[in-house]
Amino acid sequence: MRYLFIALVAGGLEVGCATPQVSSRPQVSEEVERWQRRYQEECERAEALAVRLAAAESALEQAAQERAESGQLTHLLEDELDRSVAERHSLVEHNAQLVTRQRELTALQEELEDVWYQSALSRARRRSQPQPAQQTPAPQEPAGSPEGGSR
DSSP, rough: OOHHHHHHHHHHHHHHSOOOOOOOOOOHHHHHHHHHHHHHHHHHHHHHHHHHHHHHHHHHHHHHHHHHHHHHHHHHHHHHHHHHHHHHHHHHHHHHHHHHHHHHHHHHHHHHEEEEEEEHHHHHHHHHOOOOTTTTOOOOOOSSSGGGOOO
């Protein structure tokens, strides 16, 4: 019996090995593949979103930097404007002083012209009057006087 049992087992093994194996994939593996595909698609989409997010963050940083620079430039321009307004006021004051001095100088010049005119007129009168022959010579005038005629 032993030999019979051994023969049956050997025959069963031969028959079992000779039978075609049905290779049908279980439905679980198809479901896994489908989920893997969806996972890959979602990973790609997440990477694309990460790239877009990085680009948006970079643009925001650049805009913030430009805002900061424009704020600094605005501050510098306001300072420069304040300085130029102060300089303008000082120039206006200086111009007013110069105009006042010019008026004073014009008045002094007119007075000087009047004095010179009066001096010249008095000299001309003295010269045009006949001098008496017996009169003693007149004392000389000092050199620095306006009637001295150093002109």
